[in-house]
Amino acid sequence: DTAVSQTPKYLVTQMGNDKSIKCEQNLGHDTMYWYKQDSKKFLKIMFSYNNKELIINETVPNRFSPKSPDKAHLNLHINSLELGDSAVYFCASSQGDRGYSYEQYFGPGTRLTVT
Amino acid sequence: SQKIEQNSEALNIQEGKTATLTCNYTNYSPAYLQWYRQDPGRGPVFLLLIRENEKEKRKERLKVTFDTTLKQSLFHITASQPADSATYLCALEDYGQNFVFGPGTRLSVLP
Numbered sequence: 590d591t592a593v594s595q596t597p598k599y600l601v602t603q604m605g606n607d608k609s610i611k612c613e614q615n616l617g618h619d620t621m622y623w624y625k626q627d628s629k630k631f632l633k634i635m636f637s638y639n640n641k642e643l644i645i646n647e648t649v650p651n652r653f654s655p656k657s658p659d660k661a662h663l664n665l666h667i668n669s670l671e672l673g674d675s676a677v678y679f680c681a682s683s684q685g686d687r688g689y690s691y692e693q694y695f696g697p698g699t700r701l702t703v704t
Numbered sequence: 705s706q707k708i709e710q711n712s713e714a715l716n717i718q719e720g721k722t723a724t725l726t727c728n729y730t731n732y733s734p735a736y737l738q739w740y741r742q743d744p745g746r747g748p749v750f751l752l753l754i755r756e757n758e759k760e761k762r763k764e765r766l767k768v769t770f771d772t773t774l775k776q777s778l779f780h781i782t783a784s785q786p787a788d789s790a791t792y793l794c795a796l797e798d799y800g801q802n803f804v805f806g807p808g809t810r811l812s813v814l815p
Contacts, residue, residue: 690736695747
């Protein structure tokens, strides 16, 4: 069984469009994350979401918004896509509890190409 | 400003030798440090976690050390195999579950 899944795996779209990437985890984890990995392979956290508490990396443009319909899902919506948004986006999840550290389980990634 | 560095972008070693990867950081006080492996086209996979009050952690052929005075972690793979070839990422985490990943080291184990 896939622990963390993302759809779609590839997404090609034009500048200015709005798109969404879906993420689901079947591990029963409390915390979910979105990361962006650019062409230089830097993995940067965008959001973490724990029990309806959203922590936003202040460098993320407000065109990006996470939506969590339930504990197992954290979708990423991107408005007015720009060329610089092209990257691989990873969803991840871990057990919750602030003050403790748990391993993160990553999804397979979504390669977004903005033309 | 906060900075995380991993010793080199790429590291080549001979099969059977010990690979040592370095993670250095500045202007950061992590509570935990994690190491991940990433293969091309895939998401990172967790390997080891070490806490700030721990000096060393082992798992099979893997060993990680954490020196908060030097602000450095060393990641060792003993008896390396070609299957160990991948990119290895260190990640710093504070008590608020804020993660910062290093740029990664691409390890190639040559047969």
